[in-house]
Amino acid sequence: MASPTAAVITPTGITAPTYAEILAYLQAKYRSIYGDDVYLEPDSQDGQFLAVQALAISDANAAVIAAYLSFSPGTAQKAALSSNVKINGIARAVPTNSQADVICIGQAGTSITSGIAEDEAGYKWALPALVTIPPAGTITVTATCTTIGAVSAGIGQINKIVTATRGWQSVTNPSSASMGAPVETDPALRARQKTSTALPSRTVLEGTIGAVASVSGVTRYAAYDNDTSATDANGIPANHLAMVVEGGDVTAIASAIAAKKGPGGGTYGTTSATVLNVYGMPITINFFRPTYRTITGAMALKALAGYTAAIGAAAQQAVSDYVNQVAIGGGPSGTVEWADALTAANSVPGSSTFKLTALTLSGPGGAGTPDVPLAFNQAALCTPASIVLTVT
Known part of the structure; x- marks a missing residue:
């Protein structure tokens, strides 16, 4: 029979006693040996020694649980999750460059080799290695920004030919660029693993x-x-x-x-x-x-003991992160959910040091009521600076 302090695997999964339960068990055993009158409060040497032992057992149990959960893509994290999804033929996405569909216009038969276009901000966008203008005189290809990360380019902003090529007359992007991303997060990878099946x-x-x-x-x-x-x-x-x-x-x-x-x-x-x-x-x-729709917001906090500006910035970041991961078209609800943004702000570390007194979200059509609707082909876009913070 397993020790009352050990992690246990049952048909319903794995469980383990809490640190407090382990400490209470060790104290009970100690008293059964040395008597009920032994002093084991935190200011005693024996009490501190038992606390160290309880913490070591609790940490070991946590490691066992983490190892157990690492075998499922639904619960694994970081390196373990990256390893698990290989069975589905996918891998964690590495940092990416922004991409944009561009229309190249020129004389039929013109070959553009390693073509480079430039946007109005000076960023370079590389065309595929070889692009051949068809008889129609126009072709749509995907250009990749040579600078890694979230480089934005609005409609028509990629419009300058850098690698001059005889017969290549113009270039433009009919839609906004899809911005590059950092290393794929665990939740995003889990969602993609589920879809890959x-x-x-x-x-x-x-x-x-x-x-x-x-x-x-x-x-x-x-x-x-x-x-x-x-x-x-x-x-x-x-x-x-x-x-x-x-x-x-x-x-x-x-x-x-x-x-x-x-x-x-x-x-x-x-x-x-x-x-x-x-x-x-x-x-x-x-x-x-997707057509990108900028989402802004106003958030009011009442500062409590321990509140810092960094905690307020984390709340802004949390709301921004939520908005940016909303599914295209707003998912089943078709909206950027006010309640989910509220939950994100209240879930940051240090949330006990403030009281969220107000939060409003706004889109191109004005303030949400309280949710902000998205059309089926629209994606929400938000930066922390777009969430105006007021602290009282």
């Missing part, structure tokens, strides 16, 4: 979503399947699939959709790419890049 799914839509989610560089995505005979509320035509995809190469995304989508159904979106199907025939795939 849909690759061999029995439904076409799940397989298509899984294929797009596995494209390198893709960070967020949403799928809308209008299988009716009429245009739906989002403006998606009858019998069309609309995918909204953030990040990733435009051709790779189109290839993933083409490989998995059902026959006879069309694709809908403002970004287009022509790829070859399994029979070598050209097929045009359409999808959306």
